[in-house]
Structure formats: structure tokens, C-alpha cells
Amino acid sequence: MKRIFSVIVENEAGVLSRISNLFSARGYNIESLNVAPINELNLSRMTIVTEGDFNILEQIGKQLNKLIDTIKVIEYGDDMPYVEREMALIKMHTDSSTRAEILRIVDIFRGKIVDVSQNSYTIEVTGSSEKINAILNLLEPLGIKEIARTGKVAMSRESKQ
Numbered sequence: 001m002k003r004i005f006s007v008i009v010e011n012e013a014g015v016l017s018r019i020s021n022l023f024s025a026r027g028y029n030i031e032s033l034n035v036a037p038i039n040e041l042n043l044s045r046m047t048i049v050t051e052g053d054f055n056i057l058e059q060i061g062k063q064l065n066k067l068i069d070t071i072k073v074i075e076y077g078d079d080m081p082y083v084e085r086e087m088a089l090i091k092m093h094t095d096s097s098t099r100a101e102i103l104r105i106v107d108i109f110r111g112k113i114v115d116v117s118q119n120s121y122t123i124e125v126t127g128s129s130e131k132i133n134a135i136l137n138l139l140e141p142l143g144i145k146e147i148a149r150t151g152k153v154a155m156s157r158e159s160k161q
Contacts, residue, residue, distance in 0.1 A: 001052070001053070003057045004076040004084065006045060006046070007019070007045070007070060008044070008071040008073075008074075009043065009067075009070055019046065020033075028060060031051060031151075032149075033047070033151060034152065047152055082156050083155055084152045085152070085154075086126065086132050088147060088150070089123070092143055093142075098142045099121075105135065111123050
């Protein structure tokens with residue numbers, strides 16, 4: 001099963017290396033990894049997507065908590081409601097026969113054209129991984145040149161009360 005870990009860490013040199021070494025030393029795969037500063041001084045949030053059985057995921061959580069640079073580990077799963085998003089940049093080959101169809105698909109998925117040239121569009125689309133995969137499936141037959149995906153970022157939902 002897949003799992004998302006959100007890890008609040010000190011924003012210092014070597015932290016990313018220590019966390020990636022933790023995964024590689026134990027043979028765990030990181031499907032995606034995203035790191036950026038947060039609103040608290042000198043702290044960053046790492047969003048790590050990984051896969052494993054219950055025991056492996058429990059072990060990963062415990063090992064992340066043991067690292068000296070780790071402030072907090074949040075494991076998003078069935079018992080913790082959360083919001084996740086991903087962003088993709090998609091560069092498309094275009095010609096007069098495909099431009100209108102590409103624009104229609106981008107509009108349906110509420111994407112944006114962020115760069116235009118005589119023979120290409122660069123599209124920005126955000127949303128769930130399923131949404132990103134769906135637009136990629138529709139654009140693929142029209143000529144994708146290049147794709148860059150951020151990987152997931154996630155945050156817990158606030159209580160409705």
C-alpha cells in the first residue's frame with residue numbers, strides 16, 4: 001500500500017541526504033519527494049510518498065522520528081483526513097490540426113497554457129494524481145514532448161466543527 005509521510009525538519013544542509021540514506025540503507029523506495037520551507041523560521045516540510053506493507057510503513061515512520069533533524073512526522077492514511085495535490089508541466093508538439101483539441105482538453109481540466117511557441121504549448125495543471133494521469137492520457141495521442149511532475153504535497157484537513 002502507498003503512504004504519504006509529511007516530515008517537518010530543520011532546514012539545514014545534509015538533512016535531505018540523511019533522510020534519503022535512511023530509505024536506501026533499508027531498501028525502501030521513495031516514489032516521490034518534495035521539500036520546501038514552511039511558515040516557521042528554519043523549518044521545511046518534506047512530503048514523501050512510499051510503498052510497503054503495514055510493518056514496513058510503521059518502521060519507516062519510527063525511523064523518521066529517530067532522526068535528529070526531524071521535528072514532526074505525520075503519516076497520512078485512512079484514519080487521518082488530508083488534502084493532496086500535484087503539479088505537472090507538459091510540453092506538447094502542436095500544429096494547426098492539434099492546437100484547438102489541446103486547448104479544449106486544457107480547459108476541461110482547468111489547466112493553463114504557460115508558454116507558447118510556433119510549434120509547442122507548455123501546459124500547467126494541478127490537482128490529484130488521478131487528474132494529472134487523466135489529462136496525460138488524453139494528451140498522449142496528440143504529441144507530448146516532455147513532462148515534469150512535482151510529486152505529491154499533502155496537508156491534514158481541519159476538523160469541520
